[in-house]
Amino acid sequence: MLKLSARLRQAAAELAAAGIDAPRVEAELLAAHVLGTARGRLLLIDSLTDAQDEQLAELVRRRAARIPLQHLTGTAPFLDRELLVGPGVFIPRPETELLARWGIEALAGLADPVVLDLCSGSGALAVAVADARPDARVYAVERSEDALPWLRRNATGTGVEVLPGDVRTVPLPAPVDLVLSNPPYVPLSTTVPPEVGHDPAEAVFAGAEGLDLIPALVERAAEVLRDGGLLGVEHDDTHTPAMSALLAAAWTDVRTHPDLAGRPRFTTAVRKGRAPS
Structure with missing residues (x-):
């Protein structure tokens, strides 16, 4: 021995x-x-x-x-959970816990909230909200056939409802109180650590500027959120001006929040009231 x-x-x-x-x-x-x-x-x-x-x-x-540690152990810590992960699904990062905490705190005082997690991947955000708020109706949207089995495993027993499909076209519940998302957002030219190469490329990269999906995601969120509903989106640290522009028309109280290293990492906003039809 x-x-x-x-x-x-x-x-x-x-x-x-x-x-x-x-x-x-x-x-x-x-x-x-x-x-x-x-x-x-x-x-x-x-x-x-x-x-x-x-x-x-x-x-x-x-x-x-440089095979990811989480692929070797089969789990990734996220708040109070050990999520099941492996090849085919994006490994949740500690930075995204900040977005999860913001979302959970944003629901304080709201009974029976309805929550959407768009581009759910492993289900990290959806499961975190469901764990913290058993009274919530939580929906997790994911299109990847490789990621969906991991999402379903992590959602088992949580009450999270999995909605397979592309966030741009899948039917979504409405009205919703909170939309959270950690979408693909890394610009194609960005050099990433070797471990990131084991994540699905479609869950990491989003075109030359990293903004191929976020505009459509914001548009879908605006469609389904109630007046005064909340949005939280993780993004690249270069995206603050773009996020401000995307959220200028239909949103108010737009705020960018730093990650663990102090870099701009996610933006939150409140859905403006719609004019009477």
């Missing part, structure tokens, strides 16, 4: 050499996955069996090849 402490040092060194930003943390997360325990309980474990050591060594080798 190999001492776990020694194996973790070796694994961290290998990951550091491969350019992993937090090599010790990731080595511990992989070890915890192999051992079927929480990372915080690794201090209580002295040794690895030969089989466990071989499994950990293989996972470290694959992570050093």
